[in-house]
Amino acid sequence: MEYLTFDTPMLVSAIIMVLTFLGIFTEGLHGFHRTKFAILGAVVMMIAGQYYGFYSPQQGLESIDWNVVLLLAAMMTIVAIMIPTGGFQLIAFKVAHYSRGNQFLLMVLLGTAVTLISLLLDNVTTVVIFGPLIILIARTLHVNPIPYLLAAALLSDTGGIATLVGDPPNLMIGSAAHIDFNTFLFHMSGIVFAAWITTILALKYLFRKEFSIIPKPGDFGDREPLREPGTWRAALISLGVVVVLFMMHRELEWEAWMVATVGLTLLLFLAPHIDLDGTFAKVEITLLLFFIALFVLIGGVEQSHFLEYIGTFIYPFVKEDLLTSAILLMWVAALLSAMIDNIPFTAAMIPILLGLETQGINITPLWWSLAIGVGLGGNGTHLGSTANVYIVTISERLAKEQNDPSLAITPGVWFRRGTPVMLLTLVVASLLMVLFFDFFAQPFH
Numbered sequence: 001m002e003y004l005t006f007d008t009p010m011l012v013s014a015i016i017m018v019l020t021f022l023g024i025f026t027e028g029l030h031g032f033h034r035t036k037f038a039i040l041g042a043v044v045m046m047i048a049g050q051y052y053g054f055y056s057p058q059q060g061l062e063s064i065d066w067n068v069v070l071l072l073a074a075m076m077t078i079v080a081i082m083i084p085t086g087g088f089q090l091i092a093f094k095v096a097h098y099s100r101g102n103q104f105l106l107m108v109l110l111g112t113a114v115t116l117i118s119l120l121l122d123n124v125t126t127v128v129i130f131g132p133l134i135i136l137i138a139r140t141l142h143v144n145p146i147p148y149l150l151a152a153a154l155l156s157d158t159g160g161i162a163t164l165v166g167d168p169p170n171l172m173i174g175s176a177a178h179i180d181f182n183t184f185l186f187h188m189s190g191i192v193f194a195a196w197i198t199t200i201l202a203l204k205y206l207f208r209k210e211f212s213i214i215p216k217p218g219d220f221g222d223r224e225p226l227r228e229p230g231t232w233r234a235a236l237i238s239l240g241v242v243v244v245l246f247m248m249h250r251e252l253e254w255e256a257w258m259v260a261t262v263g264l265t266l267l268l269f270l271a272p273h274i275d276l277d278g279t280f281a282k283v284e285i286t287l288l289l290f291f292i293a294l295f296v297l298i299g300g301v302e303q304s305h306f307l308e309y310i311g312t313f314i315y316p317f318v319k320e321d322l323l324t325s326a327i328l329l330m331w332v333a334a335l336l337s338a339m340i341d342n343i344p345f346t347a348a349m350i351p352i353l354l355g356l357e358t359q360g361i362n363i364t365p366l367w368w369s370l371a372i373g374v375g376l377g378g379n380g381t382h383l384g385s386t387a388n389v390y391i392v393t394i395s396e397r398l399a400k401e402q403n404d405p406s407l408a409i410t411p412g413v414w415f416r417r418g419t420p421v422m423l424l425t426l427v428v429a430s431l432l433m434v435l436f437f438d439f440f441a442q443p444f445h
Contacts, residue, residue, distance in 0.1 A: 009054035013304035016045050020297055025340045035286050038293035045300035055300040063299025064292050065257045068171045073288055074260035078267060080126050081274055085232040089207050092133040103143060103211040104204055111151045115196060115395035123156035123387040129392050137429045141215035147207040147407055151390050153391040153419055154199050154379050161375035162192040166254060169346040169374045176350045177367050181246040183444045187368055191432050195425040234270035238263045249258055296349050302351045311355040318361055326369040327430050332374025334426055338380025365440045372429050379422040380415040393427035
């Protein structure tokens with residue numbers, strides 16, 4: 001394979017990317033939101049690209065993966081309509097009622113609900129829905145909420161790996177590699193189920209002291225009835241249609257964003273009294289802008305051929321031993337995702353893998369390894385995913401309100417209870433990748 005010559009455009013694009021990522025990853029130090037740095041990096045990349053002749057504003061616009069952006073926007077809007085109906089609250093309280101005072105069973109039931117919802121909704125949305133409900137349930141039963149909050153974060157991250165729409169990196173990988181919903185679910189479900197079981201058993205051991213306490217009986221009978229039953233039922237019908245269409249979207253020749261948009265349109269007409277202004281105000285525009293800016297930034301690095309240049313050094317190793325490369329990518333992706341946001345890492349890896357594919361390498365197992373690694377890696381630290389940060393934040397707020405520091409999920413608590421779960425699930429995923437490597441290496445086209 002012929003090596004590229006490192007030139008000025010590569011150097012310029014690499015410097016802009018590194019400085020932007022540094023700004024994104026250190027937002028807690030300088031106080032600027034990561035989206036601001038992503039936008040700054042994208043703008044600087046287009047200006048520098050135009051000056052040095054490797055990137056233009058038009059190419060920047062073309063580099064945006066609108067499938068990812070529009071799919072996220074449509075699903076966020078559906079969720080914004082569902083949350084005020086009280087349906088999710090009803091699910092949570094029924095789960096608490098059915099646990100009948102068994103704390104481990106309560107964790108399993110809540111964890112199952114969180115996992116199932118995170119298959120369709122992204123993990124951040126899932127914990128935003130369930131985090132406050134878990135605290136309310138724990139306070140009603142007079143038990144420590146930490147095991148349940150930690151389980152919600154870990155299991156939403158884990159469940160999200162299973163589907164094309166469960167986690168933002170999956171959307172990016174699926175869109176870039178043209179993986180349909182059924183193929184993604186078929187390949188990921190086994191590993192996710194094994195990781196789910198491992199997580200549940202590990203948490204049972206790690207929180208054995210907390211689970212040994214018999215909680216006081218709580219009354220969940222008539223609490224929080226459905227506030228908008230018509231809208232809730234309309235949303236469930238729309239989500240059912242979305243699931244069916246996701247399974248058929250390849251035959252229909254529809255991108256995933258089209259499926260989500262059809263579901264949203266159906267919901268808007270099944271529930272005609274929805275306040276559109278109020279609903280759209282709840283859509284996370286900041287996250288959508290973050291994705292758009294990131295696509296523009298990485299597009300410039302790709303146009304400078306810097307990522308292709310990096311790929312030339314990886315090529316010999318991947319060509320020689322694909323299985324070891326897949327396992328190594330999984331662990332590197334996981335460890336980096338535990339320390340930094342997994343979305344920028346995924347965005348940077350995708351062009352490198354596509355570059356390897358142009359050299360004749362079967363990169364199919366590398367796509368699965370990347371998805372597994374960035375998904376499970378998010379469980380490694382309290383900063384590993386946005387879902388984790390949210391759970392930690394509401395636990396700290398509760399500790400402050402109750403004047404009880406033991407209710408806060410500190411970095412130390414996460415290191416002792418969350419990090420071992422990440423490592424165990426990675427070991428299990430690696431073993432399954434080795435045992436079923438031929439299955440994961442089969443091209444999906």
